Amino acid sequence: MPELPEVEITRRHLAEVMEGHLIVEAHVNHVRTARHNGSPGEIEARLEGRRVERVERIGKFINAPLGDSQILVAHLGMSGRFAINDEIAPHTHFSARLDTGDMVLFVDPRTFGFIAVYDEDTVAASGLSRLGRDAWIDPPDSAELSLALVRRTAPIKALLLDQGLIAGLGNIYADEALHKARIHPLRPGASLTPAEIRKLLAAMANVLELAIDNGGTSLDDLAYLLPDGRAGENLERLKAYGRTDLPCLNCGTPIQRLVIRARSSHFCPTCQEPPRG
DNA sequence: AACGATCCCTGTTGGC
DNA sequence: TGCCAACAGGGATCGT
Numbered sequence: 001m002p003e004l005p006e007v008e009i010t011r012r013h014l015a016e017v018m019e020g021h022l023i024v025e026a027h028v029n030h031v032r033t034a035r036h037n038g039s040p041g042e043i044e045a046r047l048e049g050r051r052v053e054r055v056e057r058i059g060k061f062i063n064a065p066l067g068d069s070q071i072l073v074a075h076l077g078m079s080g081r082f083a084i085n086d087e088i089a090p091h092t093h094f095s096a097r098l099d100t101g102d103m104v105l106f107v108d109p110r111t112f113g114f115i116a117v118y119d120e121d122t123v124a125a126s127g128l129s130r131l132g133r134d135a136w137i138d139p140p141d142s143a144e145l146s147l148a149l150v151r152r153t154a155p156i157k158a159l160l161l162d163q164g165l166i167a168g169l170g171n172i173y174a175d176e177a178l179h180k181a182r183i184h185p186l187r188p189g190a191s192l193t194p195a196e197i198r199k200l201l202a203a204m205a206n207v208l209e210l211a212i213d214n215g216g217t218s219l220d221d222l223a224y225l226l227p228d229g230r231a232g233e234n235l236e237r238l239k240a241y242g243r244t245d246l247p248c249l250n251c252g253t254p255i256q257r258l259v260i261r262a263r264s265s266h267f268c269p270t271c272q273e274p275p276r277g
Numbered sequence: 278a279a280c281g282a283t284c285c286c287t288g289t290t291g292g293c
Numbered sequence: 294t295g296c297c298a299a300c301a302g303g304g305a306t307c308g309t
Contacts, residue, residue, distance in 0.1 A: 001302060032286085060303075078302055079287080091287090110286045112303060127304075154280060163304075171302065219301095261281070263302065 001219070002076040004135055004168030005211035006232065007060045010082050013227035014062070014104065015055035017084055022099040023047045023066075030093035030111060036073075036126065037116040046070060046117035047096065059131045059167025069120040073128060077112025082227045135168035136208045142198045149197070152189030156200075158261045159189045169204065172217055172241045175266045176207040179240035184272040185258075185265040191275065210237055240266040 002010070026047040028040035038046070050066040057063070064072040076082075083089065083105040094106035094115050106115060118126050133140050140148065148165055159165055160174040169177065178185050180203035183196055192200070211217060216232030219242070226232060235242075239249045244257040248268035256269050 003303095075303080077286095077304085109288065110302090112286065152279080158280085161303085262283085264300095 001078050001170060001172070002060065002080065002216075003170035003173050004060060005173070005208055005234070006216035007057055007062060007076060007168075008136065008212055009216050009232070010076070010227055011055055011057040011062055013084060014064075014082060017100075017102050017104065018052040018055055018064070018098065020051070020053075021102075022049065022051050023096050024049075024099050025097040027095045028093065028115060029095075030108075032111040033093040033106070033108065033113065033115055036114045037118055037122075043115060043117055047072065058128060058134050059163055060170070061126075061128055061131065061167075063128060066117070071118050071120065071123050071126075073114075073116045073118060073123070073126045074106070075113050075127075077108060077110065077114070079110040080106060080108035080113030082106055083229065084227045086229060130164050131167040132163065132165045133167065135166045135173075135204055136212075139201060139205065140166065142194060142201055145197050145201060146192075146194060149189040149192060154189055155186045155260050156183060156189050156192060157185035157263075157265050161261070161263065166204075168208070171263050171265075172238065173204070173207050173211065175241040176238060177204040179267060179272065180207060182271045182273075184274045185260055185267050187275045210234065240268070242266065 026044045028034045028043045031040060034040045034043045050070060053065045053067055055062065055064045060075060062074040066072055085103050086105060089107050091109040092105050092107050096104045116126060152159060157174055157178060160169050177200060181199040183200060211234045214232060214234040214237055215226055217234040218231035219235065240255060243255040243266055245254050248255055248271060251268065251270050253268055253270040255266050257264055257266050
């Protein structure tokens, strides 16, 4: 599923094709794809004739200023992916034809993703304004994260998934960062020592960079593909996520799985010492 | 305010 | 083999 690395790779592809170019024609083929801010027809009207100035990213959100105070906001959700100049796959819910003739397609079987166009004045409603610092481009330093974790009793795994705290980690990279930092996912946020917070931030940067360098993580059964149709190659680099009962690559102990906040968590019970009680 | 539960959705999987 | 329930999860929303 797309998290920060997958969205960043998607952003780069979209930027290469879209930046500086006009959207000549746009189609939104599914009401849920437009649900955040208007109807399919309204989104189409707001896009057609606009020039994409830049394609940017905060956390898992893609945002692209279109000039005249208009901003395209897109999210891949669970199963969304962009494809460029590809054949129309099932569940293609959005398409845009550019003045170059390039076709940008959005494929999203589970429809958790969306395409929206906001005015500068209303973009606060998009969810963008609720995001914390970007986990890769603009991460908090250890002092800032320490402050944010004061009196937080929720499990650190849940806090890492809170996009308002740090934006961009999803279930895969939260598990990977905790495993690399050797911090148990059930540890209350406020219980992390300054040294552990530094390790966690370093681990987070490391797993994100590795994933981006490897083209992101494509799971067997899910939709994420690079916009050129290739699969990412980061799956084989994962050390915790999806490795239930397989040996920890540090110590050989079988990786365990438990559910935290309705999300599976994968961890090494030896390397990642559980909280007392 | 912080936390946890629930819901949205569909392709895939596992049990019978 | 076929059917169906369970499962996967990002983020919004709601109750406590």
